[in-house]
């Protein structure tokens with residue numbers, strides 16, 4: 774009887790140890806995925822500043838990258854951020870979904886905006902332009918390669934054709 778009790782206690786203790794271990798493991802494997810992504814982004818872009826839980830900005834907020842809110846499986850949990858007035862926006866997914874980057878209209882002095890600088894190279898799948906300017910979108914940096922499409926003033930596209938999807942690398946607005 775004594776031996777059986779000891780064995781039972783050992784089993785219970787083992788169960789508690791297992792619970793404690795799995796609890797610790799659960800904490801370890803569920804870090805804030807959004808913050809991890811931002812940390813990586815800040816390491817790659819030292820000129821970027823984190824401005825909220827899921828946004829990073831450049832140039833005093835003229836450029837804002839918004840990470841999509843996701844659950845632990847990486848599934849988007851919140852509606853996409855609408856493109857604010859006075860800005861044009863690119864979205865990583867169709868239907869204005871996924872991560873997005875927005876540019877303030879005062880950048881439209883015919884300068885070229887290279888998307889790799891803002892962690893947004895070759896991923897654009899939809900866009901909205903809420904500025905008074907037109908925007909040319911190019912397949913290479915420096916307004917190089919073929920012009921893929923144009924984002925005319927106060928228009929939007931909820932999805933790009935396959936041949937120009939996930940290809941935008943630079944833009945200029947005028």
Ligand SMILES: [Ca+2]
Pocket residue numbers: 864865866867895896897898939
């Ligand atoms: Ca995409």
